[in-house]
Every structure is written in C-alpha cells, then in structure tokens.
Amino acid sequence: MFWEILLRIDSMVLMGMVTTAEASNLRRLVMDHKVSVAEVFNDTLQKSDAEILAELRHFSERNPRNGFHIVHVCTEMAPLVSVGSLASYVTGLSCALQRKGHLVEVILPK
Structure with a gap:
C-alpha cells in the first residue's frame, strides 16, 4: 500500500x-x-x-518526530491470537497509539 x-x-x-x-x-x-x-x-x-x-x-x-517507542508484551493480539477480550483491546490500543505518532511493537509468545 x-x-x-x-x-x-x-x-x-x-x-x-x-x-x-x-x-x-x-x-x-x-x-x-x-x-x-x-x-x-x-x-x-x-x-x-x-x-x-x-x-x-x-x-x-x-505526527511529531518525538513519539515514544512503546512495546506491549502480551499473550493475545487480534487477528493473530484471539482467545478472549485482551486481543481486541491490545490491537485497538496499539492502533490508537500509532495514530498519535508513536512507534508500537507487540511481542507475543511462540
């Protein structure tokens, strides 16, 4: 894209x-x-x-250049691993933070 x-x-x-x-x-x-x-x-x-x-x-x-680098460590993230409500929450929060200009990473266990 x-x-x-x-x-x-x-x-x-x-x-x-x-x-x-x-x-x-x-x-x-x-x-x-x-x-x-x-x-x-x-x-x-x-x-x-x-x-x-x-x-x-x-x-x-x-999008200011001074955004934070945010790392989420969690067990779920939609659409990859979605068991409970945590998956949609982590995805929504990550997207919202990215729209604010922050670099967001989500670390999931293997």
Missing part, C-alpha cells in the same frame, strides 16, 4: 507540485510510519495528486 504513495510522490516531483527536498521528506515520513500511513491513505488510487499531497502535509504536521 505505501509503495503506491511513494510512486505518487515521485509523480508529484515530475509534475512540479513539490520540490525534490520536500519529496524526500515526504518519502521519509511514509517509510517511517508505514502502518499509520496505510490507515490514513486507504484509498489512494481514487484520489488526485493534490488531495494526496494535502493529506501528506497534514499527516506530517500531526
């Missing part, structure tokens, strides 16, 4: 919508926040380059 956004950024450079420096920063943003970017840009093929550029700029403003 994120590769589509990277290709669209390249096309914006070729069309003169962004400078190469801004495109480099946008590419870095996409690569650093793959999961949260995928949640925000779930329908990239249906949007124009101008719409995607506006959303990328908005996304970069609300």
